[in-house]
Amino acid sequence: ESSQLLKGKRVLVTAGGTLERIDPVRYITNDSSGKMGFALAEAAYKMGAKVVLISANTQLKVLQGLENVCVKTTEEMYEAVLSRYDEMDMVIKAAAVADYRPIKQYDKKIKKSDDTLTITLQKNPDILKKLGELKTNQFLIGFAAETNDLEKYALEKLKNKNCDLLVANDVTALGSGFGTDTNKVNLYDKMGLIKELPLLTKEQVSEQILKMAASKMS
């Protein structure tokens, strides 16, 4: 089948959800399991690519043959991705990235006191946006996890972050999004909707995304 479509291509994939500490026992994160990013990394590897998988807080086993870098926070993921960007032909940002982190990290456990507690958050760097700005020849694939107005937000992200392909994920659809073995996505490029995929396994979704990307890469 689509055996060696990415032969010799260097592909970087991010997976999982970044985590931001509040104090030594508490943190902010999201529901990403890493399954989508791992499936993409494995599918790219099977299509002949050299794959770097940058994963955040996942419990999944990495296929032999892939280079894996583990990170925790958004800032760590930013450093890891940016340091490898120059040498890549394709980057796929499947990770769910924490947009904010606590402005202050307490080094001791916060004690219970008042009825309300305020934690001020500070904006994290937008990794994908930075990649879009620094892009030379890389084929850049972004994701958009949305609960509403899927197409509107997908097209906004595609444009703002200068992506070549955007995978729009309706995370409210049954069997789709965080934690599941299946996913339902639509693919967009600068011209608009290019493919509406049915509910598929994350492996099948990955093959479809990579085939589309391979056909569009120069």
Ligand code: PMT
């Ligand atoms: O891991 P699973 O359990 O399998 O779930 C898969 C998934 C739902 C996490 C995945 O399919 C998905 O949709 N990933 C993107 C989640 C996300 O963070 O979407 P977003 O719309 O908030 O971000 C848009 C894009 O910008 C993403 O490519 C994201 O990686 C990137 N981003 C966002 C914020 C930020 N500070 N830096 C970024 O690079």
